[in-house]
Amino acid sequence: MRADGHRELLLLLLVAGMPARFAGSQPQQQRKWPVPYRRFDYRPKTDPYCQARYTFCPTGCLIPVMKDEDVIEVYRLQAPVWEFKYGDLLGHLNIMHDAVGFKSSLTGKNYTMEWYELFQLGNCTFPHLRPDRDAPFWCNQGAACFYEGIDDVHWKENGTLVLVTTISGTMFNQMGKWVQCDNETGIYYETWTVRASPDKHAVVWFESYECSKFILRTYQKLADLGAVFNKIQTNYTSITLFTGEPIYLGNETSIFGPLGNKTVAAAIRDFYYLFKPHQSVEEFFLNVLKIVDQVVLNHQFYLFYNLEYWLLPMKSPYIKITYEEIPLPNEDYMKVGL
8 A cells, every 4th residue: 555645744844842741650661772673684575555655765886896996985874864855954854864975986877876765765664454453564674875976966955975085995895795784784764863951961862863873873883993984963853752751561462462462452553543645624623622632631642663662652742853963873873773
């Protein structure tokens, strides 16, 4: 089933901000926070039910093997999300997409590498409710895309295209092998960062796993290989939910299976029903009001992370878009996780 613009618009409205209201957290068994992002042994095939409106990586190619003596320029690339559809609109909200560019001095060829959703952001953030299945059905894989060329206009017009470091062909080839491994083991897109409060020292419950995290991991890998980065400011977008301590609910089998919790299963399905695709205009606005009621007034948000479900006891300011600096790797910079 193809996702339409309703999910994109619902997501935009959700991240646009909500009124302040406090909700406390509920105690539970001590856990390690943030919950570590789960990696897998291999990437599974996608289900034919999952269909992309825009083809994933249509001009993609294999990562080339460079000559060891090559000198390769590395560029930071950033532009507003959905720029092809909305222009610079989301740039004004600092909702940005990140990528990295490479230029070979020996061949003169340049390349772009990015990591994004196979089936668009809406499908990675909210599931489908299929009549033939009890459990929500997710189309939430993300992957790396490598292709020849850098679209200078796309990145420069409303974003960033700037040289950040220079590497050797040997370092590029080592990075290429790392990308293949990273791409096969880090499979699922995670939209939300989840924190206890906006305070910079607040507990982080869950880390997002999206385009910027891939770029940060790539920069760190290049630094580990010996790259020295220029001293420039680099900011990244994060969409953050604020909540008390998350409550673990279970996985698909324990909730939706034959011996599952019917009450919890119904609550999860009812929540995600509000974000379903293909809504009428009337239904869309009615569901916006219901979302505000559930998230703000009832302090409830259901999160799917690592193939497991969590209940978030939401609290003020509920949700926020941040565009904060994360420095390029250097001797004083702590390595990025994930």
